[in-house]
Amino acid sequence: MALYDYACAGCGPFELRRPMAQAGDPAGCPGCGGPATRQYGAPAVSRIAAPLRAAMEADRRSAHEPARVTRTAGSGAPHHHPHGPSRPWMLGH
Numbered sequence: 185m186a187l188y189d190y191a192c193a194g195c196g197p198f199e200l201r202r203p204m205a206q207a208g209d210p211a212g213c214p215g216c217g218g219p220a221t222r223q224y225g226a227p228a229v230s231r232i233a234a235p236l237r238a239a240m241e242a243d244r245r246s247a248h249e250p251a252r253v254t255r256t257a258g259s260g261a262p263h264h265h266p267h268g269p270s271r272p273w274m275l276g277h
């Protein structure tokens with residue numbers, strides 16, 4: 185007997201202990217009794233990877249962020265004074 189991962193279309197992934205000979209056969213979902221197909225290591229990985237992937241998503245998002253973050257942070261420092269009307273009459277004295 186070995187533990188295999190199956191996934192029901194309606195209920196999601198679940199684990200089932202079966203003889204290796206039946207590992208490839210569709211299993212009955214314990215939740216709804218419907219057919220569940222074997223997941224070749226995917227659920228176990230995705231179960232671990234879900235938070236990891238979320239972290240990676242956040243990482244990927246923050247990787248795009250710096251350009252905006254540094255820009256907003258930097259925009260505060262250098263004050264861009266729009267060139268106002270230079271008063272030529274003031275230069276003469």
Ligand SMILES: [Zn+2]
Nearest residue numbers: 192195213216
């Ligand atoms: Zn089900």
